[in-house]
Amino acid sequence: MAATTLSGKTRRPWGLILASTLVLLFLHIPIWVIFLYTFTTDATTFTFPPPGLTTHWWGAALRRTDFWAALWLSIQVASIATAIALVLGTLAAAAVHRSRFFGREVVSLMLLLPLALPGIVTGIALRSTISMYGIPFSFWTIVIGHATFCVVTVYNNALARFRRTGWSQVEASMDLGANGFTTFRHILLPVLGSAMLAGGILAFALSFDEIIVTTFTAGQQQTLPIWIFSQLFRPRDRPITNVVAFFVIIITAFPILFAHRLGARADEHVGGAR
Amino acid sequence: MKSQSTQDIAVVFEQVTRAFGEVKAVDNVDLQIRDGEFFTMLGPSGSGKTTCLRMVAGFDRPTAGEIYLHGVKVTTLPPYERDVNTVFQDYALFPHMTVGENIAYGPMIKKMPKAERQQRVNEMLDLVRLPGYGARKPSQLSGGQRQRVALARALINHPRVLLLDEPLGALDLKLRQEMQIELKNLQQRLGITFVFVTHDQEEALSMSDRIAVFNQGKIEQIGTPAQMYEQPATPFVANFVGTSNMVKGELAKQLTGVDQLYAVRPEKIHLGVLTAPPQPDSYAVAGNVLDVVYLGLYTRYLVQLDTGDLMAVVQQNLETAAVDVHAARGQRVQLQWSRNSMLKLGAK
Structure with missing residues (x-):
């Protein structure tokens, strides 16, 4: 963070420090506001400072069965979408890395597209396709919707790892007598494992707080983000929404932190061995 | 079909071609590598030498022709069913395993009991002069040491043929010269066939029993290092192995009376x-x-x-x-x- 001047002394770039601090505050203050207002005694409006503090809403939120149902549904959807993403994403990365087939670049682009496309486009496209084939909207349509963009995170992580690892380790393993399955277990899985875990956790977090695509692909089901969204129209229980929102933050933030550290460490590991 | 001399011949190529689309990386190659010899495939990059090595290992398959290992047709066998092992150009050590685990990988896959496996690993570490390095990670080793680990890992299964794909390319000159001597000694001590791929003609001359010079997917000439140098058969060999002055046209006519192509060192x-x-x-x-x-x-x-x-x-x-x-x-x-x-x- 220190700039070196010609004289060799270092000078702190105060302007830069101020700007980064402001941006970080801007990003993080709303989160702490939400945390603060989980304790407010004022049930309907946001007055600052809160007129009083209470832990009533935490108890109330945890007693709401519709909250628990929504949470459970979101966890199920995210888990299954992640599992699908792990299998398809890793296989796709292996194929794109390993073979030179016609349309390889197109496949690569098509895998990346759902992440770049606005959720609303993906949502509308999925909804019309699903209705066109007369498939009833259900738990599984939500899962499929989420899997479309979850595959990308695993695919990207796995592909990056493949590129750094080099195929010769796989060949070395087969050369030493291991067949395809044994090679996968002893060589590919340990090498790809942390990349798959990092990609999987990101996929889980993406799915867990997804709302736009879910709105288009869900039937009567309420995932947690949709439940929160519907709560906004019931201003009496606003602090309950805040409690739940804080839950979502915790559930998604820690895995992302973990995935980030995992990725960084694995990079050192793989990079150092070459 | 290979009859009388089967046991003396380690590797046979029978009209082997490997095409990638229109391009023939290996073009109708016939080749016999004798059991126990240090055989070098020499050529510039893209000449087909590495593709040939990969087809012996089983990483690649010919589009036409057959390959035999010790009289057995292996053309379509996967790498794990062939009695050959490979030292890779980038060593291809497993980064998540220790040196010992890397070397023990072959015996582990073959389900050798643990005690015996450990003993073999120690023998191998002694062989490549790295005793006591078993517990280290590949990332803690120097280039030359990784090279030795790769060698130990490839030799532990006692293959009858060892394939080496430009194994010294990444080492600096001094280390490379040391390893050349060491590899040659090792090959003579073990008495197994080495098939060595390189683009370095000096390396090829100093180590090999016989050399095959590759150019554009074909073999230009096969012979001992001295034959390659003293009696090059083609202009390519005359210039790739050492340098030559070409005598042709008017000068050739003036000296010999015929317009022919000659080379003089x-x-x-x-x-x-x-x-x-x-x-x-x-x-x-x-x-x-x-x-x-x-x-x-x-x-x-x-x-x-x-x-x-x-x-x-x-x-x-x-x-x-x-x-x-x-x-x-x-x-x-x-x-x-x-x-x-x-x-x-x-x-x-």
């Missing part, structure tokens, strides 16, 4: 004054010295002949008078070489 030419007496059974031509490069052990002259041809001549600096070699620049000289050292090259 620079060190076989004697450079002398115009009045030097002609040697028996030698050719003599006159020219002007264009350039002189003093290189310590020897001096390299570039001479333009009266026919216009350029010839490189190398003379050993046998006398201290060599201090004045640069005085030769611009002088008129006579070049002489024996008829024997003028090599007739095949039409190619």
